[in-house]
Amino acid sequence: MPRIAGVDVPDYKRGEIALTDIYGVGQSRANEILERAEIDVDEHPGDWSEGQTRRVRRIVEDDYKVEGQLRTEEQMNIKRLKDIGCYRGLRHRKGLPVRGQRTRTNARTRKGKKKTVAGKKRSPQKK
Numbered sequence: 001m002p003r004i005a006g007v008d009v010p011d012y013k014r015g016e017i018a019l020t021d022i023y024g025v026g027q028s029r030a031n032e033i034l035e036r037a038e039i040d041v042d043e044h045p046g047d048w049s050e051g052q053t054r055r056v057r058r059i060v061e062d063d064y065k066v067e068g069q070l071r072t073e074e075q076m077n078i079k080r081l082k083d084i085g086c087y088r089g090l091r092h093r094k095g096l097p098v099r100g101q102r103t104r105t106n107a108r109t110r111k112g113k114k115k116t117v118a119g120k121k122r123s124p125q126k127k
Contacts (some may be wrong), residue, residue, distance in 0.1 A: 002045050002053045005066045011046025018045045019056075024066035035058050 001010045011016045019030035036039050037055040039048065048056070060066060065073060081089035091098045097110050108114075 002048060002056075004053070004057045006056050007067065009045045011044055013044065014041065015043050015045055015048075016037060016041040019060075022060065022066050024064060024070040025060070029064070033064075 001011050003009070004019070005022050007022050009021055011018070015034050016027060016030045019025050019033060020027055025033070031041060033056060036059055037052060038054050038057065047055070050087050066122070076088075078092055082093050088098050095110055095112070096103060101107060105110070
């Protein structure tokens with residue numbers, strides 16, 4: 001099981017899928033990495049030679065922000081938005097959707113479990 005960027009890459013998956021276990025590496029970037037390392041995308045990481053593993057590790061660590069470095073940068077970006085008090089920062093602070101989604105219905109992922117408000121009734125309709 002090769003260790004790349006601090007992550008044990010599974011050897012039972014195909015190379016392009018196995019590399020996606022690294023935070024910050026998706027399928028297109030995984031294909032790009034394997035192409036640059038001159039490794040077949042269908043070859044399993046368990047079958048890679050030591051030299052191939054070393055090439056992949058060097059490409060990932062030198063050319064891309066992944067894992068801790070990427071997480072830190074994302075958190076710093078969010079903190080900056082909160083500090084300057086912009087709209088997106090306020091939405092992050094309140095735990096609401098940031099990118100313009102509706103909140104009257106849905107938005108449960110950001111808002112969390114429903115909190116029922118007791119005694120809340122509809123006002124009688126005027127005629």
